[in-house]
Every structure is written in structure tokens, then in C-alpha cells.
Amino acid sequence: MTAPLKHFDPVTIDVALGERAYHIVIGRDVLQSLGARVTALRPGARTAIVTDRNVAKHWLDKAEASLSRSGVAVSRIVVEEGEGAKTYAGLERVSEALISAKIERNDLVIALGGGVVGDLAGFAAAVLRRGVDFVQVPTSLLAQVDSSVGGKTGINSPQGKNLLGAFHQPVLVIADTAVLDTLSPRQFRAGYAEVAKYGVLGDEAFFAWLESNHADIFAGGAAREHAIATSCRAKAAIVVSDERETGERALLNLGHTFGHALEAATGFSDRLFHGEGVAIGMVLAAEFSAELGMIGPSDAARVRHHLAEAGLPTHLQDIAGFAQEGLADADALMALMAQDKKVKRGQLTFILLKAIGRAVIVADVEPSLVRDFLNAKLQT
Ligand SMILES: NC(=O)c1ccc[n+]([C@@H]2O[C@H](COP(=O)([O-])OP(=O)(O)OC[C@H]3O[C@@H](n4cnc5c(N)ncnc54)[C@H](O)[C@@H]3O)[C@@H](O)[C@H]2O)c1
Numbered sequence: 001m002t003a004p005l006k007h008f009d010p011v012t013i014d015v016a017l018g019e020r021a022y023h024i025v026i027g028r029d030v031l032q033s034l035g036a037r038v039t040a041l042r043p044g045a046r047t048a049i050v051t052d053r054n055v056a057k058h059w060l061d062k063a064e065a066s067l068s069r070s071g072v073a074v075s076r077i078v079v080e081e082g083e084g085a086k087t088y089a090g091l092e093r094v095s096e097a098l099i100s101a102k103i104e105r106n107d108l109v110i111a112l113g114g115g116v117v118g119d120l121a122g123f124a125a126a127v128l129r130r131g132v133d134f135v136q137v138p139t140s141l142l143a144q145v146d147s148s149v150g151g152k153t154g155i156n157s158p159q160g161k162n163l164l165g166a167f168h169q170p171v172l173v174i175a176d177t178a179v180l181d182t183l184s185p186r187q188f189r190a191g192y193a194e195v196a197k198y199g200v201l202g203d204e205a206f207f208a209w210l211e212s213n214h215a216d217i218f219a220g221g222a223a224r225e226h227a228i229a230t231s232c233r234a235k236a237a238i239v240v241s242d243e244r245e246t247g248e249r250a251l252l253n254l255g256h257t258f259g260h261a262l263e264a265a266t267g268f269s270d271r272l273f274h275g276e277g278v279a280i281g282m283v284l285a286a287e288f289s290a291e292l293g294m295i296g297p298s299d300a301a302r303v304r305h306h307l308a309e310a311g312l313p314t315h316l317q318d319i320a321g322f323a324q325e326g327l328a329d330a331d332a333l334m335a336l337m338a339q340d341k342k343v344k345r346g347q348l349t350f351i352l353l354k355a356i357g358r359a360v361i362v363a364d365v366e367p368s369l370v371r372d373f374l375n376a377k378l379q380t
């Protein structure tokens, strides 16, 4: 691992996907360069910025100003904030607005927002005129380190999250670390769980660096850039090796099998943000790995300790309203895990640890072992 950067020059990461290759540009105030980068990439293209109301309040004018300075034609499409926008109705609204804005095959859709806007605008771009290019300008920490890279786009069905979608890679990602200053601390922490995930799943040295530097990442500054760049490099490497998730890309689901069940059990509500579910899920995955003798108990304790120190929930009992509902029921959680779209023919797949920094895919986990483990956790 390299030492953290001491300056604020943007970092550029290459996502080497052949004819679908693109750059991720990370740095403070790089949003100001949006217009120049768009004209360099697609001279003469029209653009439409898709964003949500929260992000629009803080950052839409700046994004538009940058495009206008470079002479780029731009229209704006503002959706409601929150997961509710990632629906058929949301897709219809955005698609119709893109058609009205005369966005054609050589033009660009710009997703300015968190993972919701990125997934929705990316999917709209994927299906508009059978595919229009798009630029990701992620504004949440989760979106900067995870959802804006890798080309997964989509919306939810009333029957489940992300059930409709397409692989559609962006042509550019611009991650301005200064925009995170307006993100709520709780949202920032939730995104941090995905940063820590990269250390836990594939890079012990990065995890150790996070243990010493997490406060500086929250404060902003060079440590933040370094953490985001390291996370994006890790994600890019995995995406390049397995773009369509036939193998290794599943490692990115560390903590997500448990986490998704917890999100579902809390109705995908504000009671548990995605990253918070991932934090608890990652601790459970580490403890389950220890239970199976794959790592020592002190490794699992180390994962929990770091996430707790960053202010994340790490126990099932940390979830608001935990005791009152189906959450305190191993069978209900098992049923929710079985609904996960990653389940193949009834077999539970877990991402488990052989060490901190060494995650493995275990495709045939015996359900009774998981049930016993969860029952024990629910009693503590
Ligand atoms: N495509 C992928 O690979 C992938 C990966 C992970 C998650 N996701 C998806 O991402 C979504 C979650 O993303 P998220 O956590 O970014 O949620 P989000 O997009 O809902 O953003 C969280 C909240 O923060 C606000 N916000 C975002 N940036 C802000 C800023 N700079 N200042 C102030 N407020 C800001 C938003 O308006 C929203 O209220 C889920 O729908 C999930 O399914 C997709």
C-alpha cells in the first residue's frame, strides 16, 4: 500500500474494460471540471443532469455552471430523494424527460447524486434509444466507492430490490470529495461501511490504515481522497476481472447476505441504512467464519471493534425496534436470506473470511449451521 496523498491533485483511476473502459476522477472540487471533461470526451454532445431534490439544493447549480462555462447544452431532471424514485414510475418520469430534452444517441445523461440517482439514471440511459452513454457524478460516499463504478444499473420491483436492471458502464466517473461535506453524518458513516469492506475482503494493509486514519476520512482532507481512491481501485480491479458477476465479483457482497435480510426485515426504511446493514452483516460474516474455524475469534473482534469505533451498528440488537418484531427470529431472517437474488437453487451462498483481507465465496453453506449461529447471536 502506498502512503496517503499529501496534496489535493485529482487521482485518476482507469477501469480497463476494453471498449467500455473509462476513468474515475477523484479529488476535491473536481466537479468544477465537469464541463471541460465532458467536452473533451464528447464534443458537441447535449447533456441532461438527473439528480434528486437534496442534491439539487447543494450541487446542481455548480454542475450546470461548469457545463455552461464549457458551452455544453444542459437540461435538468429532478426526482424525489430516496429509494422511492427507483421505481417504474420514476423510470417513466426520467425517460420521458430525457426524450423531451432531446437526448439522442450521441448525447450524455449525467447522474448527479447517490446510488439511487445513479441506478435510476443509468438504467434510463441504458434503455433510452437502446442505449445512451452516461456520466456518473456520485455525491454520497456509498456512491463514490461502490455504486458509481461497475455498471450495475436498475430499479426496484414491488416484489424486490434491484430486480430490473442492466449492465451499462458509465463513460466517466467524477467523484468530488468536497460534495460529501453536505452529506448527513449518518449517511457518511453508512458509506464508510463499504470502504471498510474493501479492507476486510481483500487488503489487510488498507484495513490497518483505516484503523489508524478513519477520523481523518470523516474530517475530510487527503485521507478521504486516499480512502475513496483505494476503494475505487479495489472495485475496479474486481469489475475488470468479472464484469458480469459470474465469479469473483460476488466477493463485493461481503456482509450483504445478512445485511439484505436485515434491510428487508426493517422494510428498507430509515431504521437501517444499507451501509448499516452491511456493517452488522460484515461482523456476522466474520463471526460466522470464526464459528466455522476459518479465522480466529480475535480477527472477528477486530472487524467489530473498528466498525463500532467508526460509529456503525455492529450488533443485531443495535437496530431500532429490534426486540418488537420479526428481527429477533432466526427463522424469519433465514427466510429473508433465502429470497435474496443471489441464492441459487436453495443453496445459501456466503462470503466468508479466511483472514482479514482474504474473503472467499462459500456456495453451499448448510442452513442449519446458519440458523444455530443466528440463534446464538440473538441470545447474546
Ligand atoms: N449499482 C450498484 O452497483 C449499487 C451498489 C450499491 C448500492 N446501490 C444502490 O444505491 C442505493 C443507495 O445509495 P445511497 O446510499 O447513495 O442512497 P441515496 O442515493 O438515497 O442517497 C442517500 C441520501 O443522501 C442524499 N444525498 C446524496 N448526496 C448528498 C450530498 N452530497 N449532500 C446532501 N445530501 C446528499 C440523498 O438525497 C438521499 O437522501 C440503493 O438503491 C442501492 O440499491 C447500487
Ligand SMILES: [Zn+2]
Residues within 6 Å of the ligand: 146, 194, 256, 274, 278
Ligand atoms: Zn452495499
